[in-house]
Amino acid sequence: MDDEGVVRLDAEYDEARLSAHFEALLAAGERIEPRDWMPEGYRRMLLRQIAQHAHSEIIGMQPEGAWLTRAPTLHRKAVLLAKVQDEAGHGLYLYAAAETLGVSRAELLDALHSGHQRYAATFNHPALTWADAGAIAWLTDGAAVVNQVPLCQTSYGPYARAMRRVCQEEAFHVRQGYDMLHALCQGTPQQKEMAQDAVNRWWLPAVALMFGPPDTVAGGADARTAAMGAAVTRRSMAWGIKRHTNDELRQRFVDQVVPQAERLGLTLPDPGIRWNEERGHYDFGPIDWRVFRDSLGDGSLVARQRLAHRVAAHEDGAWVREAVDAHAAGGGDWREAA
Amino acid sequence: MSSTDTAAYALRLGDDALVLAQRLCAWVTRAPTIEEDLALSNIALDLIGHARTLLAHSGALDGTGRTEDQLAYLRTEREFRNALLLELPNGDFAVTLARQLAYSLYARLLYGELAASADEVLAGFAVRAAKEVEYHAMHATGWTVRLARGTAESRRRMRAGLETVWPYTGELFEEDALTRRLAAAGTGVNPAGIRESWEKAVTAVLADAELAVPAPSWQASGGREGLHTEAFGALVAELQSVHRQFPGGTW
Ligand SMILES: [Fe+2]
Ligand SMILES: [Fe+2]
Numbered sequence: 001m002d003d004e005g006v007v008r009l010d011a012e013y014d015e016a017r018l019s020a021h022f023e024a025l026l027a028a029g030e031r032i033e034p035r036d037w038m039p040e041g042y043r044r045m046l047l048r049q050i051a052q053h054a055h056s057e058i059i060g061m062q063p064e065g066a067w068l069t070r071a072p073t074l075h076r077k078a079v080l081l082a083k084v085q086d087e088a089g090h091g092l093y094l095y096a097a098a099e100t101l102g103v104s105r106a107e108l109l110d111a112l113h114s115g116h117q118r119y120a121a122t123f124n125h126p127a128l129t130w131a132d133a134g135a136i137a138w139l140t141d142g143a144a145v146v147n148q149v150p151l152c153q154t155s156y157g158p159y160a161r162a163m164r165r166v167c168q169e170e171a172f173h174v175r176q177g178y179d180m181l182h183a184l185c186q187g188t189p190q191q192k193e194m195a196q197d198a199v200n201r202w203w204l205p206a207v208a209l210m211f212g213p214p215d216t217v218a219g220g221a222d223a224r225t226a227a228m229g230a231a232v233t234r235r236s237m238a239w240g241i242k243r244h245t246n247d248e249l250r251q252r253f254v255d256q257v258v259p260q261a262e263r264l265g266l267t268l269p270d271p272g273i274r275w276n277e278e279r280g281h282y283d284f285g286p287i288d289w290r291v292f293r294d295s296l297g298d299g300s301l302v303a304r305q306r307l308a309h310r311v312a313a314h315e316d317g318a319w320v321r322e323a324v325d326a327h328a329a330g331g332g333d334w335r336e337a338a
Numbered sequence: 339m340s341s342t343d344t345a346a347y348a349l350r351l352g353d354d355a356l357v358l359a360q361r362l363c364a365w366v367t368r369a370p371t372i373e374e375d376l377a378l379s380n381i382a383l384d385l386i387g388h389a390r391t392l393l394a395h396s397g398a399l400d401g402t403g404r405t406e407d408q409l410a411y412l413r414t415e416r417e418f419r420n421a422l423l424l425e426l427p428n429g430d431f432a433v434t435l436a437r438q439l440a441y442s443l444y445a446r447l448l449y450g451e452l453a454a455s456a457d458e459v460l461a462g463f464a465v466r467a468a469k470e471v472e473y474h475a476m477h478a479t480g481w482t483v484r485l486a487r488g489t490a491e492s493r494r495r496m497r498a499g500l501e502t503v504w505p506y507t508g509e510l511f512e513e514d515a516l517t518r519r520l521a522a523a524g525t526g527v528n529p530a531g532i533r534e535s536w537e538k539a540v541t542a543v544l545a546d547a548e549l550a551v552p553a554p555s556w557q558a559s560g561g562r563e564g565l566h567t568e569a570f571g572a573l574v575a576e577l578q579s580v581h582r583q584f585p586g587g588t589w
Contacts, residue, residue: 074407187584188586
């Protein structure tokens with residue numbers, strides 16, 4: 001056998017051994033760390049998910065951030081500032097987790113800006129009134145918590161650790177959102193109307209888009225869509241990235257939110273919601289995915305605005321980041337102007 | 339020392355903090371880096387805290403019993419008493435940072451002295467606030483030097499930022515009958531008395547940045563009497579829009 005052949009055989013042998021080690025770690029419920037060997041597909045799936053998650057934190061600052069200057073009391077202004085600040089922090093934790101997979105934050109931001117990587121389409125929904133800030137925190141952060149609690153046990157160590165820090169803060173955001181809506185519901189009839197209107201508009205973006213596509217037929221999708229979703233979910237669960245199907249988490253969210261809405265005295269805009277004694281869960285109406293996707297897709301007006309806002313901030317700040325680099329390098333670039 | 343004097347004084351300081359916080363809120367999601375989104379929102383959050391304490395104190399002492407929110411949300415443009423520096427439009431990052439530098443170095447000195455105020459609420463507030471503005475001053479100082487000694491463009495912008503805000507810094511140190519009565523009673527700080535220390539502090543930072551202290555050809559004034567810039571009406575309208583939308587509402 002020639003040398004090349006020996007090398008190839010060695011590589012195959014190594015790969016099989018490494019792969020067995022990787023599978024053994026997963027089977028034992030241990031965390032995969034950046035230094036560990038991992039299949040390329042695992043790395044790609046993780047990177048995609050963590051990047052999308054990070055981008056969602058950053059783009060998700062926009063709909064609420066737009067209400068910072070208009071928050072109706074100084075207490076609410078402080079609470080909203082702290083929340084938007086937390087989301088920026090979540091973005092940073094998650095970019096740091098993604099960087100352990102060998103891609104820099106600058107590259108990830110470029111991929112966001114160029115549309116190569118996505119963020120949760122939920123945030124392509126416009127925040128039209130002050131009550132939207134409450135509805136976003138209660139419903140979308142509420143959905144995020146349901147998603148993220150199992151991710152604290154995800155198989156990739158840096159991601160699991162980032163999620164543990166994020167989860168504590170998210171739970172707080174949900175309570176604050178609920179509290180904001182609660183205050184509006186105790187106020188004038190118009191205030192309560194504003195709260196109801198915001199909940200009407202944010203319900204579907206939360207329940208549909210925060211959990212990803214349907215991956216069981218129970219999710220109301222046709223068999224083909226469900227099968228496509230299921231294939232991705234199966235892979236992700238086999239690698240211990242996800243622990244539950246999208247539809248399972250969606251159900252968990254609905255079960256949590258329905259009684260809370262009742263306590264607020266608000267209705268959820270789904271006539272199909274009713275307690276199902278047999279299942280021990282709330283039933284809810286099927287989601288028309290196709291129509292819904294189109295309305296909040298990449299080409300929608302708000303999607304364009306979100307990305308344009310983000311790109312403008314990045315481009316306007318380019319000279320600042322260049323200055324930081326030049327200063328850190330200790331060069332005398334600036335002297336030319338003096 | 340009349341309590342209405344203390345109320346009027348707390349209102350000036352509170353409005354300074356509130357109006358600057360309002361300006362900084364507009365940076366969030368627009369900063370050059372995510373770290374700066376965090377830093378600027380953090381500073382704004384501190385300033386909102388300062389405004390809340392100061393406005394609540396003012397309302398409690400001025401005989402009207404107004405709350406912090408009634409003062410923030412139900413006064414007209416002409417009733418605000420902040421210095422004009424704080425309401426200037428944000429401009430680019432260098433203009434905002436030049437204002438942060440001027441204000442945070444001033445506030446650090448002001449609160450340092452106010453910690454000895456005869457008014458217990460003001461004294462207690464100042465002890466806490468002085469620690470926070472110390473961080474704001476570090477933030478502004480670091481950026482001033484980095485931008486001045488970064489690239490040719492950042493240096494040009496930093497210099498332009500300083501030149502934009504400098505004519506508005508003199509107002510921070512203006513004395514009037516109110517500050518004289520307060521200083522005499524040991525309740526407030528004589529603003530003219532901290533000017534020299536402020537100039538020293540600013541000169542040291544700008545020396546590090548290898549920039550000259552701007553020599554303003556004119557000095558803005560009027561905020562303490564409620565005579566503001568044209569941009570201020572829009573700031574107040576935005577601040578108060580939701581609150582005023584539902585009179586008698588609960589938030
Ligand atoms: Fe978050
Ligand atoms: Fe959140």
